[in-house]
Amino acid sequence: MTTIAIRRAGPADAATVHSLIRALAEHQGHADAVTVNVADLERMLARPEVAYLVAERDGRPIGYVSWLERTGFWTGDEHFALDDLFVVAAERGHGVGERLMRAAAEAANGRVIRWEVAETNVAARRFYERIGATLVSKQICRWQPTA
Ligand SMILES: CC(C)(COP(=O)(O)OP(=O)(O)OC[C@H]1O[C@@H](n2cnc3c(N)ncnc32)[C@H](O)[C@@H]1OP(=O)(O)O)[C@@H](O)C(=O)NCCC(=O)NCCS
16 A cells, blocks of 8 residues: 655655646646756755655555745735645546645645646646635736836
């Protein structure tokens, strides 16, 4: 019998975190977008507002959820800005994604969790609705000022 455990990743896990992030980017067809390196991640994972939970089957990484703690100007309250949720293809459909989200919810301890999902990611949207999230459509703006 195998065991799935979820734990918080720290700087020592930077190489594992890097390969999981690359795996998600490859799944989304954006492998080139991952420019962070292991040393960058080592520094990021030491920051208190950065959180990364890794799911492991018998010590082998199979998924993750990551977020940043942020403060909203309207309320002054802290919320979790979820960054990624990912389970490797061979492990999907067995509740690992839900366990990761429940672990994030436990860490949030009553704080709101917010994130983005592509309109085209129908399966993930259904998954989020099933766990009780509200999906609101908005446009994402990106601006790379040149001067
Ligand atoms: C979304 C994701 C994290 C869910 O993880 P999971 O471990 O499969 O989730 P669970 O087993 O807890 O729940 C299964 C649900 O995930 C959804 N799902 C998405 N892709 C799936 C797949 N390839 N196989 C099975 N379920 C999938 C299904 O909607 C399913 O919900 P349903 O039972 O209502 O049909 C995972 O499918 C994944 O990593 N997808 C690719 C990355 C992604 O889209 N991340 C979200 C970006 S916002």
